[in-house]
């Protein structure tokens with residue numbers, strides 16, 4: 086048992102080379118077993134087992150530093166740095182994170198979660214090292230998917246200028262979550278698959294080596310800056326930027342990996358090592374369905390089938406159906422995703438209207454400005470994007486869409502707490518970051534029918550408009566309340582007096598339970614579905630203030646800049662004779678864990694809200 090001998094960082098260096106293969110197999114077995122129980126990122130991790138082992142054999146962690154792009158593929162790194170036991174509590178509340186965390190280990194030098202940041206962070210660490218007189222190696226490991234993100238190019242551009250010793254490892258498995266897309270992906274594909282080229286190059290080199298002086302000619306050709314160098318060295322795109330290219334190398338061949346990393350260490354300046362890996366390697370279901378096993382729920386090892394069966398439709402299914410219908414009705418409707426066609430539910434739209442579907446790669450900033458261009462050209466773009474990933478496109482939303490008041494629909498998925506992915510992925514800021522932007526309108530549906538109605542409304546709307554909905558099961562309660570969507574108007578569901586609950590989106594369901602609790606405790610309680618977070622419905626506030634003593638706003642967003650603040654501001658400004666209690670997520674990052682547990686932790690579950698409402702009401706009545 087080789088894995089048994091690995092208990093802390095650098096233990097791998099005591100493993101004899103003849104056991105590397107055994108160790109890799111045991112690591113894979115360990116990962117499959119643990120992730121089958123906890124869920125987590127499987128396919129990407131299975132692909133980088135040898136790559137990670139080789140890094141740990143060639144470098145000296147924690148002195149040397151490795152930045153994992155996105156960070157979802159860092160499980161073997163965690164295993165090799167003394168965190169084996171952490172896998173029992175992987176992604177659970179209080180347990181080990183599924184991403185690199187500085188606070189978790191000194192071998193994690195930079196926190197990640199969002200894509201395409203590793204080269205920037207790496208070159209920053211390099212610049213700091215050189216300023217402070219250090220001599221450690223800095224390695225950024227970036228996937229071919231992450232290399233579709235603009236930041237990666239900004240960083241490569243900068244790295245080429247800084248001319249500092251820096252190692253970039255390109256982990257090329259020819260996949261993003263789904264199929265990788267775009268010109269860079271094709272370029273890499275050319276490098277990895279061009280057998281004709283490879284054999285031509287080998288033959289040419291052999292022939293040159295046979296003729297007198299040929300070796301010299303071959304060496305000269307490799308040094309020349311001319312295009313002929315391409316015959317000998319692939320990766321000219323990087324070379325021409327001043328970044329040495331090494332590879333491509335089989336990412337499952339330890340000998341070759343060790344050799345190329347030793348070479349990379351000796352290169353002066355920045356070097357990119359191109360490694361070819363197989364996503365899902367070693368576990369047949371993940372090799373067959375790498376996208377499904379990118380982020381897996383707990384599953385049966387023998388079959389790869391998820392352990393829990395989904396009973397109800399989720400919001401993404403509802404969105405998917407609506408998009409197909411909208412596409413049918415209006416041929417100006419186009420759909421955009423930034424590398425998440427499956428997760429967002431756009432796959433059916435893609436299959437039915439391939440000409441009106443755009444996967445732009447992991448490029449949210451570009452996606453937004455691209456949508457702005459489409460809208461300016463007369464199309465009706467709908468950009469389906471996770472709340473946390475839209476964060477990076479703030480300026481594009483403001484500068485390219487909203488200043489020009491262009492009709493772009495933002496379908497904001499995974500809004501609210503997402504659970505096991507943790508801080509980097511919680512969608513709890515969108516109401517705040519969008520609502521300060523003039524011309525932007527924001528809606529949140531209470532249930533699955535309202536998602537459909539809001540989407541129809543949004544496509545007809547003449548300006549930027551966002552609707553946000555959570556991850557997972559779509560709420561199918563309150564079906565009888567399906568009144569038309571009217572701009573800026575909320576929906577009064579139950580009308581009583583004393584306490585009014587004003588909830589938005591997912592919190593309407595919670596508010597229903599809070600109302601039941603309050604009524605059971607003898608309180609009279611109105612329930613309003615806010616519907617619009619921007620603009621807020623001031624008429625309903627004026628009305629509610631007449632018959633109620635306490636308004637309670639409820640949202641699954643941080644408090645700062647959210648729905649509650651807007652209601653409170655209005656009530657204060659108009660000096661309405663009513664008190665306001667804001668229920669929102671505290672202004673803090675929320676770590677990973679089960680969502681219902683997180684609701685309790687941040688105090689937005691029905692029981693905590695009920696207690697706070699009663700406590701507040703006692704002081705105001």
Ligand SMILES: Cc1ncc(C[n+]2csc(CCOP(=O)(O)OP(=O)(O)O)c2C)c(N)n1
Nearest residue numbers: 129199200228229230231260261262424474
């Ligand atoms: C800004 C941003 N957008 C989207 C994602 C979701 N996401 C996580 S991993 C991934 C694919 C990454 O592909 P690649 O870099 O090739 O790594 P692989 O999983 O194939 O090893 C995507 C799109 C993200 N993490 N960050």
